Amino acid sequence: MDCFCTYCNTKLEGRADKKFCTPYCKSSYHYQKSREKEQNLFQKIDGQLKTNRRVLKNFNKAGLATVRKERLLKKRLQKEGFEVVFCI
Secondary structure (H helix, E strand, O other), rough: OOEEEEOOOOOOOOOOOOOOHHHHHHHHHHHHHHHOOOHHHHHHHHHHHHHHHHHHHHHOOOOOOOHHHHHHHHOOOOOOOOOOOOOO
16 A cells, blocks of 8 residues: 655655655644634734734834824734733
C-alpha cells in the first residue's frame, strides 16, 4: 500500500503510519488548518485590542497627545464593545 503526504501528495518512505514527508509539510498543513477555523470571541477581541494599542502608540510617541476622533477611526481604532481601564 502506497502512502502519500497529507499536504503535498508526494510518496512517503519510511514508517507505515507516517503522514507527512517533511517537517515543513507538517507545519504548513497545521498552519493552514488553523487559518480555516473561525475565530472565537476571545481571538477577535484580542486582535482588536492589539490594533487599538498599536494605533494609540503611533499617535502618542512623545507623551500626552490630543488626537481627533476622526483620525483615530480612520486608523481602524474601535471603541464600541470595550471597557476602558486606566492603570495608575
